[in-house]
Amino acid sequence: MSGIHARHWPGDPDRPALALHCMLASGGYWGAIAEALDGRIDLKGFDMPSHGRSDAWTPGEGDPDFHTAVTRIAASFINRPLDLIGHSMGAVVALRIAVAAPEAIRSLTLIEPVLFAAADDPAQKAQDEAMARMLAAGQIEDATRSFIDLWGSQPYDALPPRAQAQMRDRIGLIANIADTQCRDSANILRPGGLEAIEAPVMLIAGAESPPVIAAIAEALAARLPDVGRATVPGAGHMVPITHPAEVAGLIGVNLDRA
Structure with missing residues (x-):
């Protein structure tokens, strides 16, 4: 590419x-x-x-x-x-x-x-399912906050607005890699x-x-x-x-x- x-x-x-x-x-x-x-x-x-x-x-x-x-x-x-x-x-x-x-x-x-x-890991599966539901419902900010609060170095709400916007723009990629990471496609x-x-x-x-x-x-x-x-x-x-x-x-x- x-x-x-x-x-x-x-x-x-x-x-x-x-x-x-x-x-x-x-x-x-x-x-x-x-x-x-x-x-x-x-x-x-x-x-x-x-x-x-x-x-x-x-x-x-x-x-x-x-x-x-x-x-x-x-x-x-x-x-x-x-x-x-x-x-x-x-x-x-x-x-x-x-x-x-x-x-x-x-x-x-x-x-x-x-x-x-x-x-x-049941907790991780529940997290993945919750995030998938938020993305499907168009709740982009909620999905991004959920992901960053769990995996980021600082909470989503502590990030500057520009960084938050960048995270929201990319969050859909997380769903795209789920088949590989969650189901080992x-x-x-x-x-x-x-x-x-x-x-x-x-x-x-x-x-x-x-x-x-x-x-x-x-x-x-x-x-x-x-x-x-x-x-x-x-x-x-x-x-x-x-x-x-x-x-x-x-x-x-x-x-x-x-």
Whole structure:
């Protein structure tokens, strides 16, 4: 897809890396983490369509869903084995790539992956259903507030009006990725898929995140051959933004393991 804003934080040319951001944000927040890693990796990223400085996502007839579109964009950045890092939806995209092409991954760091299909969590299902109802009824602000209050780094009502408007404009994309994240339409959890990832994996979570995150991490860790888990005290879902130094340190641990 054209109109994708790429980002680059130069570092060791022998350690190419790619970082994938979460929904309703942009790739810019990896900058603080790249700075803390101090050139250990040559880090690239991009703003997803309709995010940051990238063009709006305007799919035509027969085009893939948003999750698949982002996965294909991410895959286009990979031309040799690299360190792959993802947060939230970006972590699900990273895992999707690792399952499809494990030979392309040198290390895999998954920060708060929201692959809800991996864990049977009634509270999360109720949240998803409530949000779907609000979107279907055209209650855009209520849906956005519900999502940000649960997953954001600060409440929706604390955001400046411009940021609130940006969130409302993009909230419909959350419903578009539900088939992948809630029902695993991409078949990420297929038998033998996770087990084929030989690269070291690090699962990072915020201690204050919704309980479903720990359940997802536990389910994934049980199937990954080489996995470490870490929890950042005092952090929630947006841990790469609120605790970049801690996240960079944990990414560094996983780099060492590779």
